[in-house]
Amino acid sequence: MIIFGTKASNIGSFDVPKSKCEYCELESTQRISVFGKYAHIFWIPIFPTSKKAIAECTHCKRTIEQKDFSDKLIQLYQENKSKAKRPFWHWLGLGIIGSLIALITIIGITAEEDPRSMMLNNDLSMMSSSPTMESDSISFKIKQIFDQVVTEEINPSNFEYLTKIQGNKALILVKMPKLKKVEKSGRSEALEMIEMITNNQQDLNDKEKYIGVQGAISMMLIKTPTYEKNSKLALTRELYEFYGTKDEFKK
Ligand SMILES: [Zn+2]
Structure with a gap:
């Protein structure tokens, strides 16, 4: 079984009028067809290799391979072959491999095991839909107010909560599974409300607040002393500072 090799596809043709055919000896039009070769693995094109050309007499239909071209045909082919452009799919494999490498690199950079990411995930998994005054x-208190003001449509009984105080910092996490249904301005209000409630808490008076509101999947609202975002692409890592600076976690 051939798993790799080269194949060729026609990537362009042009006519050379009034060129003498060696077979029928008529001054007829020669059609030069350019074939782009490409390397393939399992018939998937990986990258282009050379080009080759074949001339066909439009009168007698005889074909001439490039090695048998007359000087005139060679010259015309050289002048015109740049018009025969490679289709993008000749690069398909390299493109895919390149994208994969880029993707892996990006994932590698972002996921470069930041221990704080695990700590946040751990805290997110500890959230509760029924926090008590004692726990x-x-x-x-946030729940008490949300239960009163949030419409049933957004289902406040499904909200989950967690707050944590560590040194001079406070982490306030709220999960609203239907947050996506709330329009952007409404989401900002939710964030403002959390701020207002927490600002009124004596325990949090002098704390730096790291507020994260999660939708069904991702963090959508974030406010920290240095970052504020209301977007589906809110950067979760902005909350990591709560656990300490990155340097503190480097060994
Ligand atoms: Zn001919």
Whole structure:
């Protein structure tokens, strides 16, 4: 079984009028067809290699291979062959491989195991839909207010909460599975409300606040002392500062 090799496809043709055919000896039109060769693996084109040309007499239909071209045909072919452009798919394999490498590199950079990402995920998994005054008084108060003001459509009973105080920092996490349904201005209001509630908490008076509101999948609202975002692409890592600076976690 051939798993790699080269194949060729026609990538362009042009006519050379009034060129003498060696077979029928008529001054007829010669059609030069350019074939682009490409390397393939399992018939998937990987990258282009050379070009070759074949001339066909439009009168007698005899074909001449490039090695048998007359000087005139060679000259005309050289002048015109740049018009025969490679289709993008001749690069398909290299393109895919390149994209994969780029993707892996990007993933590698972003996922370069930041231990704080695990800590945040851990905290996100500890969120509760029924915080109590004893277990988490701040979440309890946020929930009390959200339960009153949020419309049933957004289903506040499904919200989850967690707050954490560590040194001079506070992490306030809220999960609203239907947050996507809320329009952007409404989401900003939700964030403002959390801020207002937490600003009124004595425990949090002098704390730097790291607020994250998660939708069904991703973090959509984030506010930290240095970052604020209301978008489906809010950068979760902006919350990592709560756990400490990156340098503190480097060994
Ligand atoms: Zn001919």
